[in-house]
Amino acid sequence: MTRARGLKMTPQRRLIVEYLRGAVNHPTADEVFSAVNEQLPITSRATVYNTLNWLKAAGMIREVFEAGNVRFDPNTTNHHHFVCRACGRIDDVDFDSVGDVAFCALPGRQEIESYDVTLRGLCAACQPVA
Amino acid sequence: MTRARGLKMTPQRRLIVEYLRGAVNHPTADEVFSAVNEQLPITSRATVYNTLNWLKAAGMIREVFEAGNVRFDPNTTNHHHFVCRACGRIDDVDFDSVGDVAFCALPGRQEIESYDVTLRGLCAACQPVA
């Protein structure tokens, strides 16, 4: 989490970045806002959105969308996701848990730079009791 | 596109379904609204959203999110996506173009029902001229 050129470090940004580093789930913008405001009650939504967009543009967080909500993924390592069909929770799936994806040459789109896999199903908590 | 139990067929729904069947891209709700209104100027946004949600719940369309927009995917066959990093366009990628994804047993999440792969890079139109 280094300081980028021309950008200034502020307590607000520091708190947002620290919260994201510690987050194990995938928080929404509003969850980030609430968490940061507990420590620094001044922080406005605009600052949270600005910072999230800045981090996203810098590639330090990912934006994910599941169950109708935009969420942010602070895990910058290459990884995949598991989404529970019932409760909507999103778990990270280690990159190595999924074998390499082999894809044929796609006409006209030579430059495949990255990929990610979304696995869908029922999480442990949502398994039918049977 | 069969009629479901307890649901009535209307001109609005028919037009929306027909538009989606013919759509090669991944339209937003607003694009569906505009297209349908050209033919039936009465159609309200509420009807469009209702119908899209109904189709989504019935598994007849998929919801996708890329480049900050919620879009709908009328392709009900199992397939993947290619997203252009520069212009944001989303192309369907045939299921067979991507090899089977092998994943290890994921502790506590036995029920993996489906998966999809998102490939990212530059589309043909956005290739650097170099």
Place this chain on the structure above:
DNA sequence: TCTAAAATTAGATCTATTCTAAAAACCGTG
């Protein structure tokens, strides 16, 4: 044709996000 149930409509409402302009903070430099 009649009728109950369901759908449509316009507009209000709600939620998420961005914009704005003024005040405040950051930090390199003198």
Place this chain on the structure above:
DNA sequence: CACGGTTTTTAGAATAGATCTAATTTTAGA
């Protein structure tokens, strides 16, 4: 360590996307 230009923050307004509401209209079966 104060100065000053630039950047950031802030509160609230504005915008956009989606849902809700209550009244009217339509559907489809008898």
